[in-house]
Amino acid sequence: MVPYYISLGSNVGERFYFLQQALESLQKFDGVEVNAISNVYETDPVGLVDQPSFLNCVAGGKTRLSADELLAAALRIEQELGRVREIRWGPRTIDIDILTYGLERRDEEHLQIPHPRMRERAFVMIPFAEIAPTQLIAVGNELKTTVEMLENVNDKSGVRKWKDINWETELGHFEN
DSSP, rough: OEEEEEEEEOSSSSSSHHHHHHHHHHHSSEEEEEEOOOOEEEEHHHHHHHHOOOEEEEEEEESSSOOOHHHHHHHHHHTTTTTTSSSSOOOSOOOEEEEHHHTTOOOOOOEEEEOOOOOGGGHHHHHHHHOTTTTTEEEETTTEHHHHHHOOOOOOOTTEEOOOOHHHHHHHOOOO
């Protein structure tokens, strides 16, 4: 089993519902365990700013799936939840990004691990550091913890805790 972390975001329709459904769907894949989920944060959009605010969280666990299979699972969940890719960084029902897959490094057109822009994004690093403060991530030729990476994020002002979430209650069978 390989440890993984993903980020999830939604800014269309019932945003929290889409986060819940994505996490429920992820747990149904054979060989995927979800062991930690952050609180939910409301965040200002990045890139294309003329759109509704997002709800974001980070989840992690262990998987028997390869990184490519985990990506395929994420894309399938996005599709099932109505994700439409028309505008880069545009509004979406759900967005699922693989942040890390063990200590693997990949730089391919379809998959980059660790996620290349996560260390610039407070909406990823705040919830990531919440659930895995000592998680090591390859940054150049170094390994840094999520907390160290969060310290280097310049602007954290667009990220606000939406509410504390009891994921065991929300998902029923989640084990934290």
